[in-house]
Amino acid sequence: MIKFQLQLPIIVALNMNMVIVIQCTDQVGLVAKISGLLANESYNILSMQEHVDKAENLFFMRLEVNKQSAASVLEEKLRELLPEGALIKVNPDAVKKVIVMVTKEYHCLADILIRNYFKTLGASVQCVIGNYTNLEDICKRFDVPFYHVPYEGPHPESEQRVLNVIDQYQYDYIVLAKFMRILSPDFVRHFPKKIINIHHSFLPAFVGANPYKQAYERGVKLVGATAHFVTDELDEGPIIAQQIISADHSLTAADMMKAGKEIETAVLAKALKVVFDDRVFIYKNKTVVLE
Incomplete structure (x- = not known):
């Protein structure tokens, strides 16, 4: 090769x-x-x-x-x-430091790595942590450290291994770029208002796993994505950015998923931009975004 x-x-x-x-x-x-x-x-x-x-x-x-x-x-x-x-x-730091967590899907990570390479992300990617090795190669191509930490669920041992990696770096935020595992409340409490997630649905609809399948079965006419801060409640954290596109009966669940990936990438990029620009204020379970 x-x-x-x-x-x-x-x-x-x-x-x-x-x-x-x-x-x-x-x-x-x-x-x-x-x-x-x-x-x-x-x-x-x-x-x-x-x-x-x-x-x-x-x-x-x-x-x-x-x-x-x-x-x-x-x-x-x-x-x-x-x-x-x-x-x-x-005068907060103009360039934030971030740690990215991933599973297997590449689209959001690839966008982050390209923006990071060209210095247009508004942040510097310190490392990537993946619970599979699928995305290790693309990180190597962009000279970003990759750590494989198996993580099948919110188990103390798995989360401690992730924390051990994170502790090696300085960081302002942790970005879940399609990290498809649930983090425990104990893990989340280590990083208040610092974990940003991209959810493959227009919250509060279709929380949890397989949202495109849920949307397809429900016959929705809109497909969306939501970027939000992570809290103890699954997919219930303060919303930063959302976007939707039209859908109709001709779309299969696979079609919805393909369209959704494009939205996920765009919504996460927008959310990261406003957060890194210090334009997002959090209070209660809401945000004010001064764009």
Whole structure:
């Protein structure tokens, strides 16, 4: 068998702007206070997005400014200005670190690896963990470490082996790119708000296994995919992104699955982009996405 090495140009995007992310209790005049502080400190606001959840009395904001300074100093000044308990991030890492978990299906992983190679993912893939060896070769082609950890279910021994691999790396998020096994609540609790999953269905419909078979048997007219954060409840975590396409009686379960793979890839890519760009806020079991 002839092996080849990919020789592709590397594209690096440089961004010298600062990002400010705020979540706090809402009150009158917050936008004026924040923009006034930034003006007094000679920050030029390039973009500003905000949202208020009136029912929960919560305020969400994401800003980009074009002045570089000590993040800790600006954060302290914002903390003095904002309501008590405000969540503030100033200049979070522009390139996140991620660990990817897979089973056998390649489509989502391949998209991630290509974006990672061309530096357009917004993250750096630290390693890939697979419970089968099917996807080891593609990881080698992109020079990404692959670890085979057999995992047939949420057994303590299997999950400890996965944790042992993860502990070798720094990471911001864990991406389940078609990892077709259920993670135990104990495992999930190690990574609060850090595990992102792509589910092959338009949640909350057709949770669990074989959703395309379920959809086919139900005679649905739409096929979809959902990217969400993982919680203790199966397929019930905060939703980040969703997409659907039309279906009709002529489609078989196999046709639905083929169409679904394309949607899964697109939805996961969109979800990862907004998460890595610090555009997603989580509260209760919901998200606010400031695109």
